Amino acid sequence: MKLLGGAWTPSLVWCLSAEPRRFSELRADIPRISAKVLSARLRALEAEGVITRSVLPTSPPSVEYALTELGRELIPVIEAIVRVGTKLTRMTAMAPVSLESVLRD
Amino acid sequence: MKLLGGAWTPSLVWCLSAEPRRFSELRADIPRISAKVLSARLRALEAEGVITRSVLPTSPPSVEYALTELGRELIPVIEAIVRVGTKLTRMTAMAPVSLESVLRD
DNA sequence: CTGTATCCCAGACGATACTG
DNA sequence: CAGTATCGTCTGGGATACAG
16 A cells, blocks of 8 residues: 555556556656656655666667566556456446546545 | 555444454454544445444443445455555565555565 | 646644543 | 544645746
8 A cells, every 4th residue: 555555656557568668658648647746656665665766878768667577566456446446436337437537436 | 556555444334244343353353543543434335325324222331333335345455455455565575464554564 | 748846735644631 | 433633744736937
């Protein structure tokens, strides 16, 4: 829970679970997150050993974030949350279900 | 995550997953929780439809909390957290692992 | 593009004390 | 036994603006 408790953290891990992604890609994946919070969460996850941060020597510079082995351990938890969250959301609303709402609410 | 995000919430759902329990039993199950927070979490979970609260007509009065069907939906998530948390804790420390630490840290 | 710097505040949490 | 009341602290998160 310490690892997944921060705002947007489950969404973030989920977005990185398929493939490494860059800062701006994550911003696009999760439109409502602010740059500040995204940065904060990425720093925290890096400090906890959940993700890695690699600066690619391009111009303009790009930065790639990827799950570590530890990060991949968390995927089953996210999957359980998504599964339950989707089921519960479908029970109360018939509208389409967004991934963000499932992981946050 | 909204349902499980509060402090001690996963521990609480876990404690209720096997059988209904009373206020003082929960305090004993989770020694470091304060009465105020326990009460607050129970009220919140009740409002969210995760648990039920039944006052038993005994003297002195006792109150029993139980998971609803919705609450039982959350058990797989807790199990996933416990499974991963236990594994990760074992990787970094060789000391015995407490359930509270697995669910909180 | 990839961030940091400020400011701000609601609310969550904890300790302690008190009550029907 | 099963809570409430009160107080204080702290930090997480959001908006906005700026920077290398």
